[in-house]
Amino acid sequence: LFVNGSPTNSPRDDAREQVKSEYDYIVVGGGTAGLTVADRLTESGRYTVLVIEYGDFGSAALPPMRTLNNLDSRQFNFCSDGSRRCSKFLQYYSLMANPFYSSTWNEQQNTTCCAWQNAWRATTFTPPPQALANEFDIKTDRRFWGNVGTKIYATLPSFQWPQLKTNFRAFRDIPGATYPPDSGSGLPGVFWFPSSYDPVTITRSFSRTGHWDGLNRRNYQTITGSRVIKITFNGDQASGVQYVPSSATTVTASNVKTVKAKKEVILSAGSIHSPQILQSSGIGPKSILKAANIPLKVELPGVGQNFQDHLFNPGHAFLFENFTADPSPEDLNDPAFAAAAQQQFDQNKTGPLVVASGNSAAFLPLSVVAPTTFARLVSTFQSADPAAYLPPNTHPTVIAGYKAQQAILADAFRSKGSATYNIQFGGGAVEGFSVNLRPTSRGTVNVDPRDPLFLDPIVDYRALSNPTDLAILIEFMRFTRRYMATPTLASSAPRELAPGANVTSDADLGEFIRGVMWPTVFHPIGTNAMAPKSLGGVVDTELRVYGTRGLRVVDASVIPLLPGAYTQQTTYAIAEKAADLIKAAQ
Ligand SMILES: Cc1cc2nc3c(=O)[nH]c(=O)nc-3n(C[C@H](O)[C@H](O)[C@H](O)COP(=O)(O)OP(=O)(O)OC[C@H]3O[C@@H](n4cnc5c(N)ncnc54)[C@H](O)[C@@H]3O)c2cc1C
Structure with a gap:
């Protein structure tokens, strides 16, 4: 028998022999x-469900600060054909702090799947202690949260690092930067966001703890350590x-x-492996299947295309030379401080170890970040031939889908209500790393023709293939410099460590970015897009x-x-909505 996690709360992780x-x-x-x-x-008890999972269901007992140190053994490592960097996708779910913020709900409402706000709000929210909220100016408003009793928790910690007060305040010196009433408000700006952890036990809250632990349902079986290789069909x-x-x-x-599904097969193997399974089952772009000798079942040119991930510039670093905040995350390197923090956590579930990767961030519109250049940049992007930067021989329907995205993205870039720039703060002496939330380049995830079933799919990030992305990242670096030069931060004396204040031209900044950029922050999407088939879509509005x-x-x-x-x-929201759709079809 496969047994995972605590035997007292593990529901059913069945042996292969027990699978019906x-x-x-x-x-x-x-x-x-x-x-x-x-x-x-499985809630109603009326239907039987089997979950087949490649890995295991993970450990539920980690405190927030420790989750980041426990990732490696659970990661796939995908090297891209197109980018020189390898990057990792977690074998399974998110483990750490999660901004529950979404600036694009309104824009996407008319165009895509993801505006299912009621599902999105199905999260149990806990604000920080009032004294901490007052000290750090942490604004929250419960009205933006569902609190409908799910066990997926959004918690603002009871501890924050003191330097964050100054970092947060400094955005007041930036024209156009705003402070929304809550990270869940849907508005861009500078805010505090909760982490995914249980407010009582201070341990991770994720799909295992929220949707699996403690469920002893006779109609619900799970097996781990098993790889689904193909979907079987009876006709269509x-x-x-x-x-x-x-x-x-x-x-x-x-x-x-082989196990049979009387009603439905529900694919949820993630943005890298769901397209692999579809392609291996004969559903996908004709040329890819032909190259891999997979008999074509349904020609769907969008499977594995339209791959996107947020872009990260971890190289742009500033050191606060006059760093007086006490304590700081660097203190955790001091064995005595670390031991005291551990003791405090063990005894009271308080102190520095309740923080995961930080809770304050700016999510800013492009017009705030690049006020003098964004209009030209956006019109160049929007007027480009949609096929110009997509992979050669991209199917016309996928190109048409990208053309539709160009218009949506251009609106988002111009909108004051939608974020493109993201910087998240850790509270230490070194800060400055930014994320591009709206990449315009598109990659691919296709089966490896040498062994489609067992070799990992070929992930080609194609990061920076559209020049707009580099232009935006260059503007981000200039903006971060302006932020670091604000009067509020002057007393901390920020000094640019890399690439250095003397590097200023587009060419030099671009070269720097190419050298340090990550093509992912583990947010892959888009490879089975919900869109009309004529726009490269793979699933319809009911996810079929x-x-x-x-x-x-x-x-x-x-x-x-x-x-x-x-x-x-967003993924939780999709899943909640999917369950409603599937139940409605019963
Ligand atoms: C390191 C890391 C940090 C992250 N941090 C954040 C964050 O702070 N905030 C945030 O909002 N998001 C974060 N994310 C993103 C978030 O976790 C993902 O968007 C989300 O988990 C996607 O859910 P999913 O169900 O699509 O895929 P997953 O959660 O990846 O689930 C797919 C599952 O399918 C299994 N599987 C794959 N292939 C097969 C197969 N052939 N047979 C059987 N099972 C298979 C996998 O093992 C996995 O368990 C992070 C992701 C990572 C990796």
């Missing part, structure tokens, strides 16, 4: 979306899946099993895969365009 031949629903992948949907579908009806042990490197008569019956995709891969926010909360 047939269930109403089979959920492929037990991550953020998969466990949420499976929980909702998805009839089940084939799976093997995760350790397998080839299919044999003894390691492969075009050309099939009984098959939906419910994970982050259906998001057609990155929101100006991190992606976990």
